[in-house]
Amino acid sequence: MRVEKMVAFVSLIVLIPVLGFTETPRETDAKVEAALARFHNEVKAADQLLADAKAVLVLPEVIKGGFIVGGEYGEGSLQIGRRVVAYYNVASASFGLTAGGEMKDIILLFFSSDALKSFRARNGWEAGVDGNVAVWKKGEGATAAASQVHDPIIAFVVGVKGLLVDASLKGSKFSVMKK
Numbered sequence: 001m002r003v004e005k006m007v008a009f010v011s012l013i014v015l016i017p018v019l020g021f022t023e024t025p026r027e028t029d030a031k032v033e034a035a036l037a038r039f040h041n042e043v044k045a046a047d048q049l050l051a052d053a054k055a056v057l058v059l060p061e062v063i064k065g066g067f068i069v070g071g072e073y074g075e076g077s078l079q080i081g082r083r084v085v086a087y088y089n090v091a092s093a094s095f096g097l098t099a100g101g102e103m104k105d106i107i108l109l110f111f112s113s114d115a116l117k118s119f120r121a122r123n124g125w126e127a128g129v130d131g132n133v134a135v136w137k138k139g140e141g142a143t144a145a146a147s148q149v150h151d152p153i154i155a156f157v158v159g160v161k162g163l164l165v166d167a168s169l170k171g172s173k174f175s176v177m178k179k
Contacts, residue, residue: 022075022089022177023075025084025087028060028075028076028077028087029077029084031060031061031076032058032060032076032077032079034060035058035059035060035061035076035105035107035158035159036050036058036107038105038158038159039058039105039107039156039158042156042158042159043156043158049109049154050109052111053109053110053111054080054110054111054112054113054116055078055079055080055085055109055110055116056078056079056107056108056109056110057076057077057078057079057088057106057107057108057110057119057174058076058077058079058105058106058107058108059074059075059076059088059089059090059105059106059107059108060074060076060105060159061074061103061104061105061159062074062090062103062104062105062106063101063102063103064092064101064102064103064104064162065100065101065102065162066094066099066100066101067099067100068095068099069093069094069095070093070094070095071091071092071093071094072090072091072092072093072172073089073090073091074089074090074106075087075088075089075090075177076088076089076090076106078120086120086176086177087176087177087178088174088175088176088177089174089175089177090106090172090173090174090175091172091173091175092172092173100162100163101162101163102160102161102162102163103159103160103161103162104157104158104159104160104161104162105157105158105159106155106156106157107155107156107157107158108133108153108154108155109153109154109155109156110152110153111151111152111153111154112152112153114152115152115153119153119174123175123176124173124174124175125173125174125175126172126173126174127172127173127174133151133153133154133155134151134153134154134155135154135155135156135157
């Protein structure tokens with residue numbers, strides 16, 4: 001019975017965009033600003049990293065959870081020069097050693113024009129398949145300047161709340177949304 005409830009929960013998370021429970025642009029924009037504030041609070045070099053990035057994809061309050069079967073979903077915006085150029089969602093599903101749930105903010109910084117162009121050209125861009133993403137964890141070089149960055153795309157996971165600690169983005173699919 002417990003597994004059935006978790007499968008239903010994960011299915012609901014994955015089906016949210018299909019069912020039409022998406023946020024309005026105004027709601028998404030407000031959550032994006034709150035996520036950027038958390039990014040500034042948790043990452044000392046946030047100002048410099050944002051200034052040096054070609055673009056930033058901010059996905060606030062991404063929900064991830066499951067028991068054996070897991071899922072993840074969140075919505076956010078891609079900004080170039082602090083202007084929203086598109087809205088995106090992230091979704092993934094997994095099967096295996098998963099137990100618990102969490103909410104987190106995902107901040108993707110694009111330092112390469114080619115990586116950004118590739119990301120924007122492909123709807124349904126999948127981390128680890130269509131491009132590699134270096135995930136920086138709190139305390140692991142979060143004070144480094146962008147001039148020391150050698151990866152074209154770097155992700156920060158901030159504002160984590162919950163009992164599932166998993167900073168991996170492999171298999172996460174990022175898709176453009178029409179709002």
